[in-house]
Amino acid sequence: MERATRQRSAIKEALQTAARPLLAQEVLDLAARHVPNLGIATVYRNLKAMVEDGTLRQVVLPGENPRFEMGSHGHHHHFQCTQCQRVFDIHSCPSDLAMLAPKGFRVEDHDLTLYGRCKDC
Structure with missing residues (x-):
């Protein structure tokens, strides 16, 4: 189990x-509000560790960089805005x-x- 750090706590809070689901850069932008000078390498290292320990889950869409979300979500689906x-x-399933x-x-x-x-x- 990884130890709790300010960086990890800021990433989880973000x-x-x-x-x-957030891209790594979006995680960095939000987490850096709480931990100034947080770097993208630190974000990637923590995201990887948090996926490995089950805290987070990757959301992979075709042709896109992976996004990350909390691993505690049950079965659900996603909606991607074609504009932004x-x-x-989406917290439902079509049966x-x-x-x-x-x-x-x-x-x-x-x-x-x-x-x-x-x-x-």
């Missing part, structure tokens, strides 16, 4: 406060997607991303 590129959580699989196939997991414009755009 992700909790944002309440949406921000990603938001049984197994019926979409070819006959004889077994669905073990799924990931769904909706695209459009967010309320700010």
